[in-house]
Amino acid sequence: MHTLSDCLARDAADPLRSLRGHFALPADLIYLDGNSLGPLPRSAAARATQVVNQEWGQGLIRSWNDAGWFGMPQRVGARIAPLIGAQPHEVVAADSTSVNLFKVLSAALAVAAADAPGRTVVLSERHNFPTDLYIAQSVCQTHGCTLELVEPEAIDGALNSKVAVLLLTHVNYRTGAMHDMAAITAAAHAAGALVVWDLAHSTGAVPVDLNGAEADFAVGCGYKFLNGGPGAPAFVWAHARHVARTDLLWMQPLTGWFGHAAPFAFTPDYQSAPGMARFLCGTPPVISLAALDAALDVFDAAHALGGMAALRAKSLALGDLFIELEEQRCAGLGLGLATPRQHAQRGSQVSLTHCDADASHSAYAIVQALIARGVIGDFRAGAPGEPDILRFGITPLYLGYEDIWNAVEQLKQVLESGEWREARFARKAAVT
């Protein structure tokens, strides 16, 4: 049995404890939603102010050179690279995850068409994040391909000689289930397919080794576990073997001037830049990139304390504690576990279900009641035929063991008191 004093002792002994001070988190709040919008790093607030007032306000257009604005997509990408097992020059920060998916999926199909003509299927998971499927639908239509969707356990069996590209999200947004990137990439390659990984719920939360897995393309999100702020730029990675190709006229279809070999030559014809710059499109969002850049400082501090391995160990310990406390203290209150227990199959969140005979939206209502008590998690509608999800993001950069204790205590009280039934009516009122 865990006790509150055990939790306090674990916090006192936590080597990553000091990292919490990097964040401007409101007092009296337990933030379990950093997988959806990371909190504000103090350094990001300071940097954004400085960019606005000094670099933009005083430097004006001179800052493109003087403050190094031009090189920001590459500089920020280089700082993300060690978190995903990439070389610094292999990552650029740009655009949104959705836009980057469009680029890399198109690039993967262009590579497949050149190397393995006749493959016309993009394979993905039925319960992949919707934007991934929406983008895939459009890219497939443009390329005359078919999008085939399967359950996770059917991926291996569906990798046949028709599959050009396998598009997967590493950590599932609903359940937190994590794929074995190395094994799946190897299986796809053995079947002659390329693999695109979406790292939205992985980057900054679980160790990722893209080069180790010999993956083909990847994208990821700047505003989730990287804490870059709302709408922060996303990133793109492509394996060097693809980036180096010169036989493809366009590596990707969004051939804006920032991906041109000589943007300021103003020549009429597109010529792809060498290296990852070819994945850029238009003018970078400097203020947002600066905030993301500063947000990455906490990962430098974490690096000195054991890096992603230490963050992963603490994330799993916090997740285990959440699951064990929930099972001990909320037994009989209708909760179920939707997240895999096995560490190798779990990302950095705990997802629960709630079963209540006469309340169809109980998961939503419970999350609302928790938020009213200062415990911020979120709700996700279940996959068709599956229960709804109460989702709790575990960010070891700023969460401690006492936070988990208190969050589960609040969950227990919400369920025991039945106060969530009021929140359910509040939702109905808000919807109509």
Ligand SMILES: *Cc1c(COP(=O)(O)O)cnc(C)c1O
């Ligand atoms: C959050 C998330 C996205 C976000 O895409 P945007 O273009 O930033 O809106 C994409 N894919 C997955 C898997 C996500 O979890």
